[in-house]
Amino acid sequence: MDDPIVEYLAELRRELRCSRRRKNVLVAEVEDHLRERTAARGGGETAAREAISTFGPSDSLAKQLSGSGWRLWTAFHWYVYATMFGGLLLILLGSALVLSVLPGTPFADESGSHALRLWRDCTAYDPSGECIGTWVDRTVSAATVAGVLLIAAGMLVGAGHWVLRRALLDATDAQAARRLFHMGGSATLVGLGLLLLVSGLFGRLASDEGIGGHPVWLALSSMVLLLGGVLYVSGRRNRRGRA
């Protein structure tokens, strides 16, 4: 490589610790500066080397330009591996459970497994809506439910990992703290809201009362979900306002 600027930029790119997108932005900005300064001093290799010297060694420049969020992100590298591994494990386990109950597959367990009642249906109703036939349970294999839940949990863990990486990788300390607050708060509230909603829903279905009326759990979970949504949106607006 003959051009010292190209060589310097390649070193800088290697040393930078941030997302590829941010690397492109930083390198383009430094290159523009170096080329302009070199041209202003008559061009040539000597002028290029002189321009490079004003930036200092590529490793120290990279350290100054890299976002501190990257350091925060890599500080949790065990967490990163754990979430990736955990998410994958949950998906595999869930898939195995679902496959085990699919009829006609080599994994199918014909001996039967515990069944969960999802719904009760009546074979006949009178005009007033009263059941005059017999109640039939609509069931699903417990293994299927567990499998689907595990796959969903694994995907959720993976999505959380990806979102956190995006939010932290190029962030400054102040930005990282703000983003962690917004994301952690909204994720907790949405999780709690969903838990209330699902548990309330299943509770009502299991007790044969239906989900009519104005149950407290529905209002409560909606409120918690709404709060989580508001916190998330305020975090997004905050980020967009600063971008």
Add this chain to the structure above:
Amino acid sequence: MPMTDRQRLKGNLDLLLLCAVARGEAHGYALIERLRDLSAGTFDLPEGTVYPALHELEADGLLASRWTEASGRRRKLYHLTGKGRRSMADERQAWNSFAAAVQAVAGGV
């Protein structure tokens, strides 16, 4: 630049950069030249200091930027935001009070 000047500069770098950008949208190289010219060569700032400071100001919402094309290269131009303008006014006020206080003590000796 002597070490004492560098230390003095460190606390005022944000104000200097905000004031330089306030004179008109510019890219990093032009801002460094502008600071050097306006200070008659006193503020010959190293690039490795200026760019991280510009990025920090941008991350804090005091500066905003846009990309343009110049001489076949991509160029990042910085401009002041409303928040940046308010921050610059506050910092300038604080600097004027501080400088006046130093002058009041040191100037009479």
